[in-house]
Each structure stands twice: as structure tokens, then as C-alpha cells.
Amino acid sequence: MHKTIDQINERIRDGSARVVTAEEMPAIVAELGETGALKEVDVVTTGTFGAMCSSGAFFNFGHADPPIRMERIWLNNVEAYGGLAAVDTYIGATQQSDTREDQYGGAHVMEDLVAGKTIELRASSRGTDCYPRRTITTELLLEDLNQAIMCNPRNAYQRYNAAINTTDRVLHTYMGTLLPNCGNVTFSGSGGLNPISNDPKFRLIGSGVPIFLCGAPGMVIGEGTQHSPAGGFGTLMVTGDMKKMSPDYLAAATMYGYGVTLYVGLGIPLPVLDLDVVRATAVRDEDISVDMIDYGVPSRSRPLIRKVTYAELRSGSVEVNGEIVRTSSLSSYRRARAVAQELADWIKKGSMTLSLPTRPIDATRQVKPMHQTSKGPRVMDIMDRQIVSISESEEIKTAAQKLLKGETNHLPVINGEGTLVGIVTTFDVSKAVANPGKAKLVRDIMKKKVVTTTIDEAVDIAVHKLEKFNISALPVVDAEHHVIGMLTAINLGKLFGGRWLK
Amino acid sequence: MKLLVNFSRGKGRKPIIAQVVRDTGVLINVERAVIDSSEGEALIDVPDDQCQLVRNSMTSLGARVRMLEHGIHFNEQECVDCGACISICPNEVFSFTPDWKLALAEERCVLCGKCIEACPHQALMLPL
Ligand code: SF4
Numbered sequence: 001m002h003k004t005i006d007q008i009n010e011r012i013r014d015g016s017a018r019v020v021t022a023e024e025m026p027a028i029v030a031e032l033g034e035t036g037a038l039k040e041v042d043v044v045t046t047g048t049f050g051a052m053c054s055s056g057a058f059f060n061f062g063h064a065d066p067p068i069r070m071e072r073i074w075l076n077n078v079e080a081y082g083g084l085a086a087v088d089t090y091i092g093a094t095q096q097s098d099t100r101e102d103q104y105g106g107a108h109v110m111e112d113l114v115a116g117k118t119i120e121l122r123a124s125s126r127g128t129d130c131y132p133r134r135t136i137t138t139e140l141l142l143e144d145l146n147q148a149i150m151c152n153p154r155n156a157y158q159r160y161n162a163a164i165n166t167t168d169r170v171l172h173t174y175m176g177t178l179l180p181n182c183g184n185v186t187f188s189g190s191g192g193l194n195p196i197s198n199d200p201k202f203r204l205i206g207s208g209v210p211i212f213l214c215g216a217p218g219m220v221i222g223e224g225t226q227h228s229p230a231g232g233f234g235t236l237m238v239t240g241d242m243k244k245m246s247p248d249y250l251a252a253a254t255m256y257g258y259g260v261t262l263y264v265g266l267g268i269p270l271p272v273l274d275l276d277v278v279r280a281t282a283v284r285d286e287d288i289s290v291d292m293i294d295y296g297v298p299s300r301s302r303p304l305i306r307k308v309t310y311a312e313l314r315s316g317s318v319e320v321n322g323e324i325v326r327t328s329s330l331s332s333y334r335r336a337r338a339v340a341q342e343l344a345d346w347i348k349k350g351s352m353t354l355s356l357p358t359r360p361i362d363a364t365r366q367v368k369p370m371h372q373t374s375k376g377p378r379v380m381d382i383m384d385r386q387i388v389s390i391s392e393s394e395e396i397k398t399a400a401q402k403l404l405k406g407e408t409n410h411l412p413v414i415n416g417e418g419t420l421v422g423i424v425t426t427f428d429v430s431k432a433v434a435n436p437g438k439a440k441l442v443r444d445i446m447k448k449k450v451v452t453t454t455i456d457e458a459v460d461i462a463v464h465k466l467e468k469f470n471i472s473a474l475p476v477v478d479a480e481h482h483v484i485g486m487l488t489a490i491n492l493g494k495l496f497g498g499r500w501l502k
Numbered sequence: 503m504k505l506l507v508n509f510s511r512g513k514g515r516k517p518i519i520a521q522v523v524r525d526t527g528v529l530i531n532v533e534r535a536v537i538d539s540s541e542g543e544a545l546i547d548v549p550d551d552q553c554q555l556v557r558n559s560m561t562s563l564g565a566r567v568r569m570l571e572h573g574i575h576f577n578e579q580e581c582v583d584c585g586a587c588i589s590i591c592p593n594e595v596f597s598f599t600p601d602w603k604l605a606l607a608e609e610r611c612v613l614c615g616k617c618i619e620a621c622p623h624q625a626l627m628l629p630l
């Protein structure tokens with residue numbers, strides 16, 4: 001047995017369609033069986049509400065008198081793209097305000113417009129014969145714009161890796177605050193309610209399909225950027241009319257230490273055409289697993305800690321290496337449910353009918369990493385290989401002499417086995433000399449917590465460490481924790497004028 | 503009742519909390535304390551009926567005492583019920599109701615401030 005899209009739309013129009021949310025579907029299939037569920041259910045609605053950085057909107061302001069060809073454009077001091085026709089622009093969600101930094105950004109401009117607030121438009125131009133005006137400043141409401149079309153290049157991620165932090169310091173990431181020593185796990189996504197997880201083969205979701213976008217009717221444009229469904233990371237490019245959006249389903253946010261983003265509510269109705277659709281929409285949180293990734297490692301391939309399902313993540317805690325660790329969702333399950341529910345209500349009322357894709361989305365693609373023509377400098381390219389180190393059992397006076405002779409400000413301290421156990425700086429030694437006390441040996445004054453780097457670490461990451469810990473040198477260590485070099489601010493000077501800054 | 507106590511540590515370095523416990527006989531629960539060489543701040547919990555007694559005793563020893571009637575300030579309007587704060591709070595102030603709405607057990611809050619940065623929607627603030 002199967003149903004056609006026309007039959008389903010007819011039922012929607014005459015008000016007899018049975019519409020359920022993806023959360024209800026597994027129980028219906030369990031009760032009625034697959035064939036029974038196919039007979040009973042016409043539409044399954046899905047929903048997600050979470051941070052979607054790749055979001056933004058096109059605006060058309062209409063022409064001023066005299067007219068201006070806007071080249072640089074700011075909305076509430078957030079810069080918008082000026083490379084379009086005279087009074088068109090695109091504002092991106094993550095663009096930060098020139099004056100308020102991460103407290104206000106493109107996402108907030110969109111949120112304020114949808115909430116009915118006034119926005120200040122400021123623009124400048126060189127002036128041309130046809131567009132003589134050079135500057136303009138005006139206040140605008142959403143209703144004053146000719147068009148405000150949300151157009152998001154990458155939304156509705158099928159699933160997203162969970163994050164954990166094995167280092168001994170707090171990390172602030174786009175996955176939220178990660179406590180040290182595996183202190184918590186963060187995750188994002190609506191699991192069994194996610195649109196793509198209910199249609200992983202993209203039989204129903206494709207170009208032209210109607211959707212719920214931030215409370216307004218919208219449409220799938222096609223595959224999203226970084227679409228990688230082969231590995232379970234499909235994405236969608238979507239659009240919708242901002243003028244019809246609701247503040248309940250669009251919320252600006254600031255991830256501390258990371259930046260501005262937009263929380264987007266998005267739902268897709270799926271027509272229950274055949275048994276394959278029934279099976280796909282019976283997916284539960286238990287069936288969808290993601291990788292728990294160590295965000296303490298700042299590289300593209302971060303280590304996998306374990307696999308974990310959305311059901312485990314949503315339970316509030318998960319086991320990591322024998323310990324119970326609390327979880328935090330970054331997306332809102334409550335609002336994802338509200339999206340699926342409101343979308344179901346629209347369809348029950350007959351205000352949205354369904355369509356099949358006018359152009360399919362490739363369900364087999366795999367995303368490629370960036371093609372990098374130059375690798376960027378590594379620590380080994382610029383580090384000092386001449387190392388002056390000191391043993392922990394030497395006297396402070398010896399350290400002072402070495403610092404003077406070696407013309408350095410940092411002495412890595414090693415133990416009897418030659419492994420790194422601490423660091424002393426000129427400051428530590430001067431302090432010990434100026435306030436003579438009990439301290440006699442290097443081990444009494446050394447700092448035991450040493451931030452280190454390795455030869456193949458990217459210089460950018462080493463620099464990030466120097467800045468983050470407000471220090472000026474990093475010992476370079478090998479796998480056995482032997483010091484094989486030093487990286488200091490002076491070495492970084494080699495980058496300038498060197499072959500890396502072409 | 504929670505009291506926020508600020509004191510400066512002069513030459514004598516009197517252990518003010520211990521002193522008050524001895525003088526009043528009230529058992530004080532220290533929930534949070536930051537003390538450096540010159541000054542200190544402690545958040546203490548005392549039984550409601552002995553609050554005034556402890557307060558007077560601390561004030562007479564030169565401390566500034568403020569009653570904290572509220573825990574973390576929660577702006578429900580801004581909250582999207584994500585739950586980012588839940589795993590951050592050391593005292594399990596936050597949890598979900600069965601329908602995934604954020605619930606607060608305000609009385610457990612020790613105003614450490616850790617959740618404030620963790621909330622992506624700026625819905626949490628220290629009470630004034
Ligand atoms: S201030 Fe500290 S104790 Fe209070 S709710 Fe926030 S994290 Fe929990």
C-alpha cells in the first residue's frame with residue numbers, strides 16, 4: 001500500500017488528515033504496526049530549535065532621495081554586506097557590533113526587527129552620477145523594508161557531536177562552557193525530532209519543500225553548506241519571510257568567549273507515503289548516536305572519547321571512563337517540540353499543504369576538509385633548539401647565573417631522569433634573591449604547572465596558549481616530556497618578513 | 503538565611519567566622535569564601551531565627567554583612583529552556599520539569615556566578 005502526495009493534500013484541505021509529531025510516531029508504530037501506522041498517519045511533523053550560526057537575511061531598504069548606492073552598511077552598528085545592488089544587503093548572524101562586541105550582533109539585529117523594534121541604518125558611498133548621495137542615517141522598522149528574507153546557508157544539522165574537555169582548564173567554545181577534567185558534557189540537537197533524522201535518505205526533503213522557519217512558512221532551497229549526509233551530518237539551506245516570523249522561534253545568543261549566534265526554530269512536515277517513510281519516522285533518540293569529542297585538543301581531528309545516543313545525553317548524565325558526568329543541552333528540546341506542534345496545527349487547519357522535492361538533495365555526499373596550499377608554520381619551524389635548562393636540585397644562585405649567561409628569561413627545570421618538572425623565570429629568581437627566605441633550591445621557587453607545546457603543533461595554537469595564560473615562553477617537549485626546544489615571543493618575530501607571511 | 507560577609511584583615515588577622523561561632527554558639531555553614539591577604543568575602547548560611555544574632559556579632563567585629571534573600575536572578579523572558587546552565591551549577595540549582603521547562607531551586611544557590619557566562623541567552627544575573 002502507498003499514498004500519493006495528492007491524496008494527503010486532499011485530506012489536509014478537507015480537514016481529515018491525521019497529523020502527528022515525530023515524537024509520537026514510534027509509539028504509534030509500536031501499537032498499530034507499520035502497515036497500521038501507514039493507514040492511520042498522513043503527516044509527521046519534525047522540529048529543532050538551536051544555535052545555527054550560518055543564518056542571515058537579505059534586506060531591501062528602498063531608495064532615498066537623492067538616492068545612494070550603499071557601499072558600507074551598518075545596522076545598529078553591525079556591519080552588513082555592501083557588495084550587492086544599491087539598497088540591498090545581507091546581514092549575517094555572527095557579525096559583531098563595532099561598539100558592543102559580542103554583546104550585540106547580526107542575530108540581535110534580526111531579533112530586534114522581528115520583535116518590532118527600531119533599527120538604525122547607516123550607510124556610506126563614494127557617490128556616482130546616478131547615485132550622488134554619500135551618506136545616510138535613518139531609523140527603520142521591519143515593516144519599512146521592502147523585503148526582509150531570511151536565507152540561511154546551513155541549518156538543521158542532522159546531528160552534532162557532543163563535547164567534553166579533558167584538560168585542566170575551563171574552555172569557552174561554540175559548544176558552550178566545558179568544565180575542566182571531564183566536568184560536564186554539552187550537546188545540541190533534537191535527536192528523534194530532527195527533520196533530516198526522520199528522512200536520512202532525502203526522499204522527502206529537497207528543493208521547494210515547505211517548512212516552518214522561525215514561526216513563518218518557508219522553504220528548503222537545497223543542500224546546506226558543509227552538507228555531509230554520508231557520515232550522518234546532512235544540512236539544509238532554507239529561506240523564509242522574516243516579516244511573518246515570531247520572536248518565540250528566533251533568539252539571538254552569545255556564546256561566552258566565542259561570539260554571537262542565532263537560535264533558529266525549524267520544522268519540516270513529512271508526508272507518510274509508504275512503509276519506508278513509516279520506518280524512517282519511527283526513529284527514536286535511542287537510535288541516533290553521536291561521537292563525544294574532546295574539545296581540549298585544538299585540531300580538526302579531535303579525539304573520540306566514546307559514542308553516545310541522544311537518549312543518554314538527554315537523560316541528564318552519561319558515563320565517561322567509569323564516572324557519571326552531567327550533560328547540558330545547548331538547543332532547546334521544549335521549543336523543538338513547540339515547533340513540531342505548531343507546524344502540526346498549521347497542517348491540521350489546512351494552512352500549509354505539502355510538496356515533494358522539485359530537485360533532490362544528494363544523500364551520499366561527504367564533506368572535504370579545506371584544500372590548504374600552505375600548511376602554515378609549526379613550532380619546529382621557529383623554535384629555539386639551543387636550550388639552557390637547570391636541574392631542580394641546583395641552587396637558586398646557579399639559576400641566576402644561567403639566566404644571565406644564557407641571555408634568556410626562562411629556564412626549564414628538569415629532574416634526574418631529564419624530564420620537565422617546572423620552570424623558573426628571571427622574575428622568580430629576582431623575587432627569591434630580593435626576599436631571602438627559606439628557599440634555597442630551584443625546586444623551592446619553580447612553577448610546577450608548566451604549559452608546553454610540541455614540535456608539530458601549529459604556531460597559531462602555541463600563540464593562543466601564550467596569550468591565554470599570559471606567559472612569554474613555552475618549553476617544547478617530546479612524548480617522554482624531555483625538553484627539546486623553547487618557543488618564546490622572540491621566536492615569533494621570525495614569522496614576520498619570513499616565508500609564512502606571503 | 504544566607505549572609506554575605508565582607509571583612510578586611512588587619513594586622514591581628516582575627517578569624518572572624520570562628521570567633522562568631524564561639525561567641526554566639528550558632529553553627530555557621532560556609533558555602534563559599536574568597537580570602538586573600540588583605541580582605542575576605544564569605545557567603546554563609548545560618549538558621550533564620552539566629553540570623554540577627556550572627557549579624558550583630560559580625561558587625562561588632564568590624565565586618566560588613568548583607569542579607570541575601572534571593573539566589574541567582576532568572577529572567578524567564580530571555581530563557582529558551584536549553585539547559586546549558588544545568589551541568590555548570592555546582593549546587594544543582596537547575597533542572598528540567600517533565601515537559602522540559604527549566605526549573606530553579608533558588609534556595610540552593612550560593613551566588614558563585616558560574617552559570618552567568620554559561621547561559622547563551624543572558625537570562626541569568628547576580629541579584630543587585
Ligand atoms: S550562581 Fe552558582 S550556585 Fe547559583 S545557580 Fe549559578 S552556578 Fe548555581
Ligand code: SF4
Binds near residue numbers: 581586626
Ligand atoms: S542556559 Fe539560560 S537560556 Fe538556557 S535554560 Fe539556562 S537560563 Fe535558560
